[in-house]
Amino acid sequence: MALSEREQQVLRDLERQLHEDDPGLASSIEQAGRTPGRLSPRHVGYGVALVLTGLAVVIGGVSVGHGIVSMVIGVVGFSLAVWGVTLVLTRPQAPSAGARRGRGFMERQSERWERRREDNR
Known part of the structure; x- marks a missing residue:
């Protein structure tokens, strides 16, 4: 199920607030997400x-x-x-930080969702 625009904005705000409040935790979460398991x-x-x-x-x-x-x-x-x-x-190998810079998690997820919807049509 797709998130509404309001929900996406709330998630972006939470992500930005996490980076401001605890940059160490935010970087460790990002590092864990980049490490392929x-x-x-x-x-x-x-x-x-x-x-x-x-x-x-x-x-x-x-x-x-x-x-x-x-x-x-x-x-x-x-x-x-x-x-x-x-x-x-x-x-x-994990993608380089420069390739990921500028796009938030939710933007990448919505792009993936749109591609899946296009493929299923």
Whole structure:
């Protein structure tokens, strides 16, 4: 449900008052909002693909034989798998402060709401 113009104004006033009264709390709340808490689906997809590719390369290296080439292929495959796991576990970067400056929380929410309404028409 969309907020009325009055409700949006009240929320903007509360946000501004919080910044004036307790800037430390306001900045910690903003920092918590910017810190992504979830994994990125793109990172998970690429990471899983790298792990599977790395395991396939390791299996290919084992099937080549028992020589220096087999060990090099195994190390490359293991490295790909480790890279995939680290990619899955990395969190996406938070947007820069300059990109967010000038727009309040409610303005961003109303923009998202309008985009959703446009998409559903």
